[in-house]
Amino acid sequence: MIRSLTAIVRRHLLKMAVVTFITLASIFILPAATWADSSHLGVDHGHLTSCPTSPNCVVSQDADAEHSIDAIAYHTDRDTARATLLKVLTVVPRTEVIEQTDNYIHALSQSRIFKFVDDVEFYFPTDESVIHIRSASRVGQSDLGVNRRRLEQIRLALRDLKI
Numbered sequence: 001m002i003r004s005l006t007a008i009v010r011r012h013l014l015k016m017a018v019v020t021f022i023t024l025a026s027i028f029i030l031p032a033a034t035w036a037d038s039s040h041l042g043v044d045h046g047h048l049t050s051c052p053t054s055p056n057c058v059v060s061q062d063a064d065a066e067h068s069i070d071a072i073a074y075h076t077d078r079d080t081a082r083a084t085l086l087k088v089l090t091v092v093p094r095t096e097v098i099e100q101t102d103n104y105i106h107a108l109s110q111s112r113i114f115k116f117v118d119d120v121e122f123y124f125p126t127d128e129s130v131i132h133i134r135s136a137s138r139v140g141q142s143d144l145g146v147n148r149r150r151l152e153q154i155r156l157a158l159r160d161l162k163i
Contacts, residue, residue: 043104043123048134056143057136058151069148071130072155074163078103078124081131081163085122088157092150095120109135109150116140118147 040049051057051067060071074081082105089097089107099106105122116139123132133154135147 041106041119041121046125048121048123048132051134051136054137054141056140056147057134058148059134059136060130060132061134069133069151071128071132072158073130074158075129076163078126078129081129081158082124084158084161084163085131085154088154088161091157092154111146118143118150120147120150 042049047061048059050062051059055066058067058069060069063069076084082102085105086097086100089095089105092107092109094112095107095109097105097107103124103126107120107122109118109120110116111118116137118135118137121134123134125132133151135151137143137147
């Protein structure tokens, strides 16, 4: 009888420890959360949206040093560059193109474990042979450099395909 009571108490203590851990983790994570408003995405007067103050975003236009990333230069026509980029995005893990026009692509990229969603944007201005890029987490403070690395991997893939 004592053994069964001990087992029951241990199970309840384990459950309480898990609930306490989740509660404490939520307290530390959620106050710092910043939710992206997708209505502010896209191109406005030839520019992608600026990054928020949190370090989980990079953009190639009008950015401070922390958020800045170089645009992707291409050496072919714009339609070929756009088509090649769309092909590359089909092999980027957990990434789905949700909007595209002749000069803009918006994709969503999801993290593997926690399923956090990042907005990834590409803008093809008519007067330059570059693709302006932006990648931003929808929630949280830090992305541990994921957005920057993703865009750099896309840049390398496009360079390998000689666009």
